[in-house]
Amino acid sequence: VLVGCSFSTQPTLSSTTQKEEHLGLWVKISSDNQIILTVPGVEMGQGIHTAHAMILAEEMEAKWGDISVVHAPVNPEFVADMPYGFVLGQGSTGSMSIVAWWDKLRFVGAGCRDILIKAASEEWQVPSKECKAKNSKVIHVPSNKELSYGQLATKASQIDPPSDPQFKSKLDYKLVGKSIPRVDIPSKINGSLKFxxxxxxxxxxxxxxxxxxxxxxxxxxxxxxxxxxxxxxxxxxxxxxxxxxxxxxxxxxxxxxxxxxxxxxxxxxxxxxxxxKILGFNSKKIEEELDATLNDIGKSEITEKVYLDEEYSVQFLSxxxxxxxxxxxxxxxxxxxxxxxxxxxxxxxxxxxxxxxxxxxxxxxxxxxxxxxxxxxxxxxxxxxxxxxxxxxxxxxxxxxxxxxxxxGGFFRPVNKSRIQVEMGDDGMPIKWNKQLAVPSIAANFRELSPLAIFDFDPPNIGGTVGDHFAAQMDYHDFSHPYEIPNADFEYSNVDLGIPVGPWRAVGHVHNTFYVESAIDEIAHKVNQDPLDYRLKLLANKPRHTKVMQLLAKKASWGKGIPKNHGRGIAMGVYMSGIAAQAIEISVNNRGKLKVERVDCVIDCGRYVNPNIIKSQVEGGIIMGLSSTISEKITVEKGQVVQGNFDEYKIIRMKDIPEINIHLIESNEKPGGIGETGNPPVAPALTNAIFAATGKRIRRLPIGKQKLV
CATH class of the missing domain: 3.30.365.10 (Aldehyde oxidase/xanthine dehydrogenase, molybdopterin binding domain)
Structure with missing residues (x-):
């Protein structure tokens, strides 16, 4: 028997004559009490099957051991009338699998719970208010009679679901918020999971x-x-x-x-x-193209005595x-x-x-x-x-x-270069900010976004920046960096290099957070202020972000002594309403060898589903961020990409992984994204730590063979 709810049409439950593919999201309950959730999100290691199942089982009052998960077939109803349907499609992207489906899955679970209770009350001919659902059963409280969901499924499938089912209180949660083991781990261990x-x-x-x-x-x-x-x-x-x-x-x-x-x-x-297209092209020519584009944009005029005027860059990444x-x-x-x-x-x-x-x-x-x-x-x-x-x-x-x-064969995280000019007032705080960005267009490579590239408009590349450009100020789940800076201007220009580029974990937030947080750190040191205190001043009107930064200071022992040749750096990033602040401690020996000693990360992603999955996602993002910051790059010679395997494309090894501590903030805010939130602060926190230890500023990534002493 199929039980489901449609979101683009009037909510109904399926009967045995309805076809599965016509339901927007559904649950299948078998006579032996097995509950199968069909998930529209694509599982690519981020744990979304487990998280979606937890949300549904929580509202449905289903026993966790009764739940199993399968991928959904393609059906336009999965994204119909969804606020992020255009971006998400049917799949997983942009760290939106919980953001987009949180309310939908709760609606399905609560609706299923209500009609199962109603089916039991009709079977027993008692008021529904005398019944409760628990552990995949409905119990009649006065008599202690019970029926399993499997026994009730046929009758329940004929009942119209409520249009506004009552969601559970967070205080009553038994699954959501707990570190439930992932549903895909056993099949990954025994090799039965199919790729x-x-x-x-x-x-x-x-x-x-x-x-x-x-x-x-x-x-x-x-x-x-x-x-x-x-x-x-x-x-x-x-x-x-x-x-x-x-x-x-x-x-x-x-x-x-x-x-x-x-x-x-x-x-x-x-x-x-x-x-x-790029016959004879090389990485040197690419850098010249980026420089020429920045020069075409032109510098802003600086009038204050204390100012910053620097350029930062990153390479292609695989x-x-x-x-x-x-x-x-x-x-x-x-x-x-x-x-x-x-x-x-x-x-x-x-x-x-x-x-x-x-x-x-x-x-x-x-x-x-x-x-x-x-x-x-x-x-x-x-x-x-x-x-x-x-x-x-x-x-x-x-x-x-x-x-x-x-x-x-591509595509790659785009190579790009940024110039940041900042003027400071008498109190050392920014009074004028100008950021310029030269970058190949991501939008041009995607059918849905390609028309935007014609107008030199590329939203994927500008997330995480600061400025008055209308795209950077979109009220779209922390699209912009949270620092409040007056007279902030942002200009960018797409650079057609003939090399395909596309989204790479956290997209524009990765390079822009490196640029913004590097500049902020440079300013703080230039005006002789503590980098953390300086950031807190820029977050004065952002209580959630302030709380994250303050907790980080405590967990990372910010301001306390560290050994000689060690340094700590700090940075903050945002992505899809998830907030991450990181402090990284490094050491550099007398020969200039870098070692990352420790990473502390504080996360506020709103109401979370499974803290263990969050920690694994953030740890993975941090490791990926460390690797891309330290050694990863794609280069071009004679029109061809040089790197083709891991002997040439250098990722960090297990021996290079530092101690990583993830600290989650409990929140009643709506869920935010987490798959990409841990990545953006890594590069600036690491390079800021290098400066703290050596006085050497890293403005070009990867660090590679740049001399640190």
Whole structure:
């Protein structure tokens, strides 16, 4: 029996004759009391299946052991009338999986609880007020009679749900706010959890791809005959260059009876490429382009005696996901099925309909668990390539990108450069602020946002900044940095480098928080004020942010002595109504070797669901932030990306991970995002700590081989 609630139409519960796919969000209850939650959010390691199940089970008064979770099929009703539907789509992005679904899941759970109670009261012919729900049962309090949800499901499915079910009080929560073990851990440990590359279909062909190492390059030649001689190789197919997205180079795919045979066939193919958008381009030329763009914007006039006038920059970054790009598809005359490790599965379905020409109901998108994404799997060209090949050969096809093809094919966190000019008054506080940003457009690579790039408008790149630009002042879940600075101006210009860029964990907040927090720290030292006290003055009208910073000072022992050659730095960042402040302690030895000793992080993300998941997300964000700050970078030589694997793309190792302490603030505010909140403050807190220890300012990331002593 299916029980569900629709959010875009009048709320109803399903009957046994209703189709699952027509429900906006639903619960399935079996006769043996198993409760299956269908989750619209995509699980890519962030724990959203567990968190969504906890919210629903809490309101439903379901026993935790009775709950299981499956990915939802594509259905437009999942995002209809949602305030973030345009941004979120059906999937997971922007740290919005709790923000967007908190009220929806509570509504479903509370509604299910109410109609199950009503079903029991009708069965017993007693008033509903004499009944209560607990542990997947309804109990008649006066008589102590009870019926399980499984016993009540058939009757409950025929009852109209309430339009405004009563939510539980936070004081009565038994699950939400507790560190409940994640539902996906057992299957990850025993290997039964299925990722994209685990999909197996009878008669499936395995594909390996070689694409132009220069973006928008063309295929010059290849030896098809040599490839076809390799054992197991069945087909060689050329793919065209695509102008948008993250994998735009033309290439050739070899299909075989195994991945290994496809790879060996690709080696024998000896494909040659020519041309390309950035032929002869290199990282030095990229820096010159950024400098020229900043110069075109022009400096502001400085009139005060005490001022800051500095430039900061960051490099391209790879997402470096453990799971490389992959897709599995089968296309027949009357049906198309796609197994898509994608952050937005509704977009995958749209692509499949366009390519196959099939009606919507004949296209089925399956959603495997994703082995990491951080924004990478919002690029949809790899699905397009796979679907075109499957359409051509009319056999099941699984196409997997090699690590090198994935890393060198883009897209990347955009390289960018910023100039910040600040004038201070007699009290040392800013009285004028001008921030300029030169950055390649993220919006230009995405269908929904690309028209904005025409007008030099790129919201993804400007989050976390300070200024009067209307986009930076959007009242959109802490889109702007919280510091209140008068006469703040923000100017930016998109730089077309011909290299695809896209969202990378926390998007614009990462580079802009580094720029803003570095400048604030420089100003504080310039006017001889404590960096923490200086920030608190800028947060005077922000009590939530002030509380976070004050707790950080206590937890990190700010102001207390530390050993020689050690230094502490501090920074604050915001993302999707989540607030994070961090203090990082480092040491630098006499040879200039950097060691990160300790990270303290205070988080206020509003009302939280599972503190253990929050801590793991923040710890992961901190480690990713440390790695990108210290060593990660993508460089270009002769028009080609240099780094192709982890021997060249340097991520920090386990031995480099410091002590990390996460402190959560209890809050009654609405839930905020957490998947990306821990990342933005890392870089400035670390580089500010380096200054505190050595007097050396780091204004260019990664730190790499810059001398610290």
């Amino acid at each position: 994209g590359t685990d999909v197996r279909i009878p008669g499936m062909l395995y594909g390996a791809i070689s694409q132009s190492p220069i973006f928008n390059g063309k295929v010059k030649s290849f030896d098809e005959a040599a490839a076809m001689k390799i054992k197991g190789v069945e087909n060689v197919i050329q793919v065209e260059s695509m102008e948008d997205g993250g994998t735009p180079g033309a290439g050739v795919v070899v299909l075989a009876d195994s991945t290994w045979h496809a790879i060996k066939g690709l080696e024998a193919l000896k494909v040659q490429f020519e041309g390309g 997402h470096a996901c453990i799971e490389p790009l992959n897709c599995t598809a089968i296309v027949k005359d009357d049906i198309c099925e796609v197994w898509a490790p994608a952050q937005g599965i509704n977009r995958v379905k749209e692509i499949a309909i366009d390519i196959t020409g099939l009606d919507e109901e004949k296209v089925i998108v399956h959603t495997p668990h994703i082995g990491g994404s951080f924004g990478r799997k919002q690029d949809f060209n790899y699905f397009e390539i796979t679907l075109k090949i499957a359409t051509k050969v009319r056999k099941p096809v699984q196409l997997v990108w090699s690590r090198e093809q994935d890393m060198r």
